Amino acid sequence: MATVRLAPVLRPSAGGSKQVSAQGSTLTEVLNDLYQHYPALKDQIQPSGELSRFINIYVNDQDVRYLQGLETVVGASDTVILLPAMAGGR
Template identity: 70%
Template sequence: MATVRLAPVLRAAVGNSKKVVAQGNTLAEVLSDLFQRYPDLKEQIQTGDELSKFVNVYVNDQDVRYLKQLATEVGPNDTVSLLPAMAGGF
């Protein structure tokens, strides 16, 4: 199972855990497994069938936008990181 690391803003949707595990051979499968157990997380991560443009997703510290997006391969010892984009200003 892959380890999924969650930014603090997402942790409430998974019982305040910093990390959870999920099964799948691709990012899409890992997220599907995750969303089945934590449905409130989906609206923060995906828009329809695509990743939200306001979330940065990494597999082993590599941005999936430069890999295969949802088709990115994920192995059982890999780490997926979910980081919502943050903006600020005055």
């Protein structure tokens, strides 16, 4: 199972967990497994079926936008990081 690390803003939707495990051989499969256990995460990550443009996803520290997106291969020992984009300032 891959390790999925959650940013603090996503943790309430996953029972407060900092990281969880999810199964799948692609990012799509890993996310779908994650949503099975934590359905509220889907509204934050894929509200319309596509990845939100306000969330960055990394597999082993590589941005999936520069890999194969949702079809990025994820191995059992890989780490997926879900990191919402933050904005602010003046």
